[in-house]
Amino acid sequence: MARSSLSTLIRMIDDFNSSLSIHKFIFSSATPLTGINVDKVIKAETSTEGSKIRKDTTLIFHLTNKTNAQEELVNYVTSSQINGHGKKVGIIVDRVYYISKICEKIQAAVVWGLDRDYGLCRKVNDTRNEKVIVGNNAISFGVDIPDLDKGYIHSHDAETAIQRIGRFGRHGEGNAEIHTFVTVKQRIVNTLNSVKGKGLSFFEYVDIIRKIFKSREDDKLDKIPFSKERSEIIFKTYEYLKLISKSSEMLQIEGYTPPSVSEIINLRPSSEDYFKVFAYRLGGIVGKWCNGNEDDLFTLIRNFEYDKDNACFKETPSKQNPEVYLENIPENKFHPFLEFDQISKPLININGLVLRLNVIKGLEDSYVLILTEEDMKGLWDDFNETARLVASYASAFIACKKKNRRINNNKKEYECSRVDALLLFI
Numbered sequence: 001m002a003r004s005s006l007s008t009l010i011r012m013i014d015d016f017n018s019s020l021s022i023h024k025f026i027f028s029s030a031t032p033l034t035g036i037n038v039d040k041v042i043k044a045e046t047s048t049e050g051s052k053i054r055k056d057t058t059l060i061f062h063l064t065n066k067t068n069a070q071e072e073l074v075n076y077v078t079s080s081q082i083n084g085h086g087k088k089v090g091i092i093v094d095r096v097y098y099i100s101k102i103c104e105k106i107q108a109a110v111v112w113g114l115d116r117d118y119g120l121c122r123k124v125n126d127t128r129n130e131k132v133i134v135g136n137n138a139i140s141f142g143v144d145i146p147d148l149d150k151g152y153i154h155s156h157d158a159e160t161a162i163q164r165i166g167r168f169g170r171h172g173e174g175n176a177e178i179h180t181f182v183t184v185k186q187r188i189v190n191t192l193n194s195v196k197g198k199g200l201s202f203f204e205y206v207d208i209i210r211k212i213f214k215s216r217e218d219d220k221l222d223k224i225p226f227s228k229e230r231s232e233i234i235f236k237t238y239e240y241l242k243l244i245s246k247s248s249e250m251l252q253i254e255g256y257t258p259p260s261v262s263e264i265i266n267l268r269p270s271s272e273d274y275f276k277v278f279a280y281r282l283g284g285i286v287g288k289w290c291n292g293n294e295d296d297l298f299t300l301i302r303n304f305e306y307d308k309d310n311a312c313f314k315e316t317p318s319k320q321n322p323e324v325y326l327e328n329i330p331e332n333k334f335h336p337f338l339e340f341d342q343i344s345k346p347l348i349n350i351n352g353l354v355l356r357l358n359v360i361k362g363l364e365d366s367y368v369l370i371l372t373e374e375d376m377k378g379l380w381d382d383f384n385e386t387a388r389l390v391a392s393y394a395s396a397f398i399a400c401k402k403k404n405r406r407i408n409n410n411k412k413e414y415e416c417s418r419v420d421a422l423l424l425f426i
Contacts, residue, residue: 004222008231012238055149055169057176059205061192061212063184070154073181074098077152078105082132087149087177089132092139092164094154095392096303100317102134111135111143114295118315140164146171151178158213162206188212219390220379221424226334226369229265234278265334273336277367277426285362285395285425288312297362298395298425306350311361318351321392323416324399324423325349333370337425340368346399349414369424387422395425 064072070093077091078101091108093099099112103121109130110121117123127133127145139145140163151168155161161180169176182188191211200208221227267274287297290312305316327345335343338358346357357363373383380386391398400416 004227004231005234007222008234011235015239016242055172055174055176057165057169057178059165060177060179061188062179062181063188064181065184067183069181069183070094070098073152073154073179074101076179076181078102082106082152085150088130088145088147090139090145090148090151090153090167091132091134092151092153092167093134093136094156096136096299097317097319098154099134099136100303100315106132106134108132108134111139113138113299116289116293116295140167143167144170149174149176151176153178153180155180155213157216158210159216161209161213165209182212217386217389219386219394220376221390221394223379224371224375226265230278233265237278273365273367276365285366287360287362290314297360301348301350301360302392306353306355306360308353308355308359311359320349320351321388322351322397323349323405323414324357324397325354325402325405325414325416326399326421327402329370329372329399329401329421333372333375335368335370337363337366337368340370347402348397352414354414363425367426369426371422371424372420384419387419390422397423397425399423 062072062076066072073091073093082089082091091102091106093102096112096114099110099121100118102108103110103119105120107120108122109124109127109132110118111124111127111133112135115123121134124130127143133139133145133148140160145167148168148170151165153161153164155164165178165180168178191208195204195208222231265277267277285297286294287300288294288311289300290307290310300313301322303318304313305318306312307314325347328343330340330343340346341358347354348357348360371387373380376383376386387398390396398416398419399421400418401420404417404420406415406417
C-alpha cells in the first residue's frame, strides 16, 4: 500500500506541474533495478581508465544444513571473536529478534527501527566513528558508512542481498570481505563451484547472486481493490481542492463533484476517521515498553514478550511470530477495530501467551482490512506463504478460524494449521 501511496503522490505532482511543462521523473540507483516499469534506462558503466567506485570485495558463503540460515549467522558472530583487523565491521540481519540476540553478546552500535538502546548495543544515528555496527533494513537503504569493509549479512532474496552487499567496500583503496549464510542446496553448490576463485565483474556478480537467491516476492498490495479505491479517492480529493484554490466558482464551471463514497471503505469526508484512512503514511500505531517508553506496536508484538499483568512489552526477545484466532471472518472486509473485535472475537498468540486481541493497547483506534485467499486470487500464488511473509514486515497479522488451529493440550500450544486471513491494520 505504500507503493500505491507513492504512485498517487507522483500522479498528483505530475498533474500539478503539467501547466509548467514538467513531466519527467528520474529514479537513480546504484542497485540493479528489478520490478519497476520505466520509459527509459540509462546505465552508467565504470570507466576502463581506472574510475573506481568500489573496493575489491571477497564474498564468502557459509553453507549450513540448518533451515534457518539467519540463526546460524547469529550463532557464528556471537560465538566468534568478531575482529575486523582494523576494518569497520557491519552485521545485517532481517528480524529485530536476531538483532536483540546479537546485542546480548556483542558490544556495538545498533541501527534499527526501535528508538532505544538494547543490551550491549547503543542506538546511534551517526555511525562514522563506530567500530562494530548491527542493523536490519534501517541500515540497508540510504546509509553510506565510510570504511565499512567487513560484513556478515543475511538475506532471503537476491535484491536484498545485492542491496546489503552494496553497503560494504564503497570508497577508496584496499579491499572488503563479506560473509553470508545460506541453507545448502545442490543448485547453490554447483553455482558457487562454477565461479570459485574467479574474479567477477559487477554484472557477473549480480547474475551469480540471482542464481543463488530467489527473487523478492512482490506482495501486490497496491493492486487490491482497497488500495485502488483509496488511491482514486485521494487523487479526486486533490483535484477538488485544486479547483477550490482557484475559486469556488470553478466547481460550477467544471461541473465537478466531490469524490464518491467507496462501498469498500464506506467512509464519508465528514467522518472523524477519514484522515486516518486516507493518510499517505500508514501505520503510526504505538505500543508501550514496560519502562514506559513507546515504539511501533507491530515491531514490539513480532519481537518481544508481552506482560499481560502490566499491559506492556518486556525486553525479552520473542522468536515466534504472532497469530490471531477468529470466531468467524466477517463478510464486510473493512471495519473499525472495535467493530471487528465484536464480530470476530479475536485471540492473539504472542510467543505462546494467548489472550484477547483487544487487550493490546494501541489497536482500539485503528481500522482492520481483512484479506482472504479469495480476495487475493490471481495476485498471490500461495496465500499461506505470502500472508506469512507480509505479516513479517507490515502492520499485519496472519489469522485463522479458531476451529482451524492446532491445540496441544499438554503444552497449551496453539498454532494455525493454515492461514485463513491476513489482517492489515490502518
